[in-house]
Amino acid sequence: MDYRVRMAARSGARVTIKDVAEAAGVSITTVSHALNDKGEVNAETRRRVRETAAALGYRPNRAAQDLRGTPRKSVALILPRTDGSPAEAELIGLDYYLEIASACAGAAFAGGNSLVFPPPLETAEEWAQMGLDGVIICDPSEEDPRIDVLESVGVPVVTIEPDAGRPDRPFYVRADTTASTVALLDHLKAAGARRIVLLWAESTWAWALETRAAYESWCWANGRGRLVTPVPLVALELSAYRATIALLDGEAPPDAVFASAERYSTGVLQACRERGLRVPEDILVVGGVDGSTARLSEPAITAVDPRPTRLGAAAIHMLLERIQGVAVTEPITVPSTINLRASSTRDPAEP
Amino acid sequence: MDYRVRMAARSGARVTIKDVAEAAGVSITTVSHALNDKGEVNAETRRRVRETAAALGYRPNRAAQDLRGTPRKSVALILPRTDGSPAEAELIGLDYYLEIASACAGAAFAGGNSLVFPPPLETAEEWAQMGLDGVIICDPSEEDPRIDVLESVGVPVVTIEPDAGRPDRPFYVRADTTASTVALLDHLKAAGARRIVLLWAESTWAWALETRAAYESWCWANGRGRLVTPVPLVALELSAYRATIALLDGEAPPDAVFASAERYSTGVLQACRERGLRVPEDILVVGGVDGSTARLSEPAITAVDPRPTRLGAAAIHMLLERIQGVAVTEPITVPSTINLRASSTRDPAEP
DNA sequence: CTTCACGCCCAAATCGTTTTGGGTTACGGT
DNA sequence: ACCGTAACCCAAAACGATTTGGGCGTGAAG
CATH class of the missing domain: 3.40.50.2300 (Response regulator)
Incomplete structure (x- = not known):
């Protein structure tokens, strides 16, 4: 086993569940069960599997997990851009936006999802290409065209602060x-x-x-x-x-x-x-x-x-609900202090 | 075929390549070839496949593509945090950081990769959990501990501006x-x-x-x-x-x-x-x-x-090279204007 | 002695795509 | 009639994980 460990560590190839199974002398089923606390596995076996997995530096392949199980969602956060609303972004400090970004990232990751930062894109085609499951737009402009583009390709959008031009759209969180x-x-x-x-x-x-x-x-x-x-x-x-x-x-x-x-x-x-x-x-x-x-x-x-931290987290939660198909009818108001x-x-x- | 189209569009389930194949009356191999310009496919067949794929709203499953082919890399961008260096982040405007973020996102996506925004994490375990392939740290502090944590779990790090405490570390881009x-x-x-x-x-x-x-x-x-x-x-x-x-x-x-x-x-x-x-x-x-x-x-x-746009793009390129195992020995200096x-x-x- | 339950483990199916290695047809040249 | 060769298409393997549906002993109950 020691030899295998060294081999696996040396080669650049990724360690798969199969490698762990062979090194531990069990089936891949047992490895999966042992690592995920799923089936019935002898305590001693579980320990051995965990040890060899750690020794080999095994990390499950995200793509394989996503393919088999419930895929992780990837959501995007769009902060106000310099070209969109030059002066207004300066009204609020960097602190605010970075805290929102951190909060969104934290809330997204807590649910096993990832927060991506998209480049500025134009057409619906480009957006569809990215395979996003949802988007958060921070401080939308009035009648923000990005909302239409995204929703038209089936990507739900939640904004932080409402779009002043769409008073009836409930998909936003805001400070009170x-x-x-x-x-x-x-x-x-x-x-x-x-x-x-x-x-x-x-x-x-x-x-x-x-x-x-x-x-x-x-x-x-x-x-x-x-x-x-x-x-x-x-x-x-x-x-x-x-x-x-x-x-x-x-x-x-x-x-x-x-x-x-x-x-x-x-x-x-x-x-x-x-x-x-x-x-x-x-x-x-x-x-x-x-x-x-x-x-x-x-x-x-x-x-x-x-409370940018709460705004960001609330926005992520609303977005994940929309992605899951839960009907959202009310905006969320976060109390300021x-x-x-x-x-x-x-x-x-x-x- | 029209019936199938309506069915697929109605059901919430994702449209797979198999659905397209059946709807177009060909094999999934042919669908794949037609959509990716790969094998030899009759022009008429190709057109028909493309049409039905579009009609069904087919989008290839990222996870399956990643599992089969060369997986996309996901790289993270860390901007200066409010808790890390409170005052210094204010020296430079929001413009600068958002442009860097956009540039990084653009450069990453151009290569089929994605730029994620990570929550503030502490331990190597947490970082390893995220499955990142590389990280860009913007304006590191002196002897920035995040660099050690990440490199210790095998995640390459590139900084924008050098770490003043590590003069010999070449993995950075900077303005001249x-x-x-x-x-x-x-x-x-x-x-x-x-x-x-x-x-x-x-x-x-x-x-x-x-x-x-x-x-x-x-x-x-x-x-x-x-x-x-x-x-x-x-x-x-x-x-x-x-x-x-x-x-x-x-x-x-x-x-x-x-x-x-x-x-x-x-x-x-x-x-x-x-x-x-x-x-x-x-x-x-x-x-x-x-x-x-x-x-x-x-x-x-x-x-x-x-030139934050060029700084961000250069940082992404250096990071992708490091991820690919290319030896990087020299920092990159971007000429300011x-x-x-x-x-x-x-x-x-x-x- | 049979049966049943239980504890522990595994083979195989499955997810959706790409790619390999042919297979089939039609047609022209001997 | 036979072969070669394009042109076009497809079945099946592979990627790496999870999950289903058992299999095999062992010991206790009938």
Whole structure:
């Protein structure tokens, strides 16, 4: 047996179940049973088989397993591309997308499936060629054409955040932007803010639109004036800085700023500093999406954590259900949490 | 035949080559030959087979193909994780990593392989479980432990940018940071810059170290004083702003700024604006890494394009060679290009 | 002594494709 | 009539695993 072990290890050829069977002196059936805890195998035999398999470095051939049993599914994750929506992808930090990717990968692998990263493809033919079982599209554009192409060749699609152009399509997961926006505004109100301004990212992404709508209805419900300042999608920090300066220098300057995009907060803080306003003593600042910018700035910024890990996992689960033919009728909303930090907490006693 | 077509289309079961053969009234051998242009098949027969295959929606079973022929390889791409090197990943924009990912995916698929996105795994056991044939690690940390774990279970690893702790390991592709740094400095010199300051990202990534070394040797060769200003890895725009303000207010302020990280340039521009300096008339600004920030700011920033598309493709090719057992002895250096923009071009006649 | 159950193990079928090694027909040349 | 030769097609083997349906002893129950 030792000889066989050395031979197998030396040759470049893969070790098959047959090699293990011969080396252990049993049939391939017994090897399969021993390794998978299936049939009835003597404990001693099982041990011996496992040992020789390990010694030979045996790894079952995925293709053979797939051919025989239930094939693994391969699902693809598409992140916002630079050519598709150049500016908008910058609204949110790298953290967010990488965490989504990790979460999707983890959830997919937990079910024995694999998450592939597809090249940018155009035609239905190309997509069909790839043999994908499902696709997750992150932050789809309005009326995203990729959804039609894929669904037309029978590949189910689940999006993270809805497609703003398809309000009735239920195949998506999203953060509860409305709830977290309201919670953040309530928090600012409780901290004493009277005039809360929204630095709003001028985008058609569902997340941006929802933030604005939630802000406006909250202001209405609380009898406040609405102070929406649209911020262009270029030069994020600088645009936010300029907008904040203009607000602070204007009549009736705000005493709290809701910076909807992560990188806005940098510009806001700087504008406040230049105008001699201390954060949080003189003015409160909160962010719409958390990330390393908010975490690491000085002072650290209170921000909404959209829970990318849960979004990714939920998206994978919905997709696998659709692949299995389970009827999905409702979108999934993942509750966001709010990371309270120095930029909005005046009283140390506050939660 | 029409009946069969309807049956196959209706049932959920997959259409196999056998179904096509029966529907077309030929053997499965002929179907295979007809579809793959292999044996000798009558043109009319070939057409008929192709038609029925299309009508039935036949897609060859990947697992069966892999089992029979040369199996497809599956390679993984690991981007810098938030938990691994939090701050450094922010030095470069999302653009860069997504382009690398797309390029890797494209190059892998072109060879019939697939690019998977792995969850963060720890042990060699877990990695072996995944059945990967190779892994690409982007921006490894110093003495990156993942390299050891993977190579120890026989999975070849190629990195994008070298591991600063393993100078002799040749399995990497990199941008020619030294050459592009020198080219950028030469460009500034030609544009009339006398005192060029380097805003240097305080990082151990090979790219940052190389930028600094190239700057210092260039200064020495050109008989200039070295003005390296280390910038911390947090609050990128703000840190760069502060550093620039300090420089401009100091004695002998610079007349050109080399902002090594993409997002530095925002802070630099703002500092210049506040001090009443026009870019490029009064002071020149260039960036170490291009991206949407540099492209979209006002004025647009001249910056180095590290060619992520070529880096990704080259990494995949090197990895596939290693998987095939080809001996790789030399790293690959991808020439960067310089995107000249308004921030460093005084004379419209200049190239 | 037969029968049955049980514990342990194995041969063979199976998944869907590619490829090898012919087989059959038709036709033209001797 | 016989052979050779294209042209076209097909049966069967092979890939590596899982699973089905027994087979063979051994010991206990009838």
